[in-house]
Amino acid sequence: MTVRPGREWIRAQRTDLPLSLVMARQDIDGTSVAEPAASRTIARWAILDxxxxxxxxxxxxxxxxxAxxxxxxxxxxxxxxxxxx
Incomplete structure (x- = not known):
């Protein structure tokens, strides 16, 4: 995520539109996030849902x-x- 934010920053300055960044965290109780199933859960939660x-x-x-x-x-x-x- 290095190129896209730069482009969006330039676009926001050019168009005078806002640009926001949200940092989100998901806690998975009793599951190591290194496990593939937990990793897929996080990806689905953030991207699809x-x-x-x-x-x-x-x-x-x-x-x-x-992010x-x-x-x-x-x-x-x-x-x-x-x-x-």
């Missing part, structure tokens, strides 16, 4: 954390997205 717009980008930041880039989304929209997760 909660990212709805084509321009939104999700990247894994650590074993249990994701979610929300172009053309202000504070209120980012807060709502975080609450949905």
């Amino acid at each position: 909660h990212i709805h717009r084509n321009g939104d980008v999700t990247a894994r930041a650590s074993a249990t954390e994701y 979610i880039l929300l172009p053309a989304t202000g504070c209120r929209g980012a807060e709502q997205e975080a609450r949905n997760i």
Whole structure:
């Protein structure tokens, strides 16, 4: 997730639209996140269940954390997205 944020930053500056970043973490009780099933659970949770717009980008930041880039989304929209997760 290094090229896309740069492009989105430039686009936000050019168009004067907001750009938000949400950091999300999922705790999996009693399961090592290194296990393939847990890893798939996290990926499905972040990518399939909660990212709805084509321009939104999700990247894994650590074993249990994701960074979610929300172009053309202000504070209120980012807060709502975080609450949905």
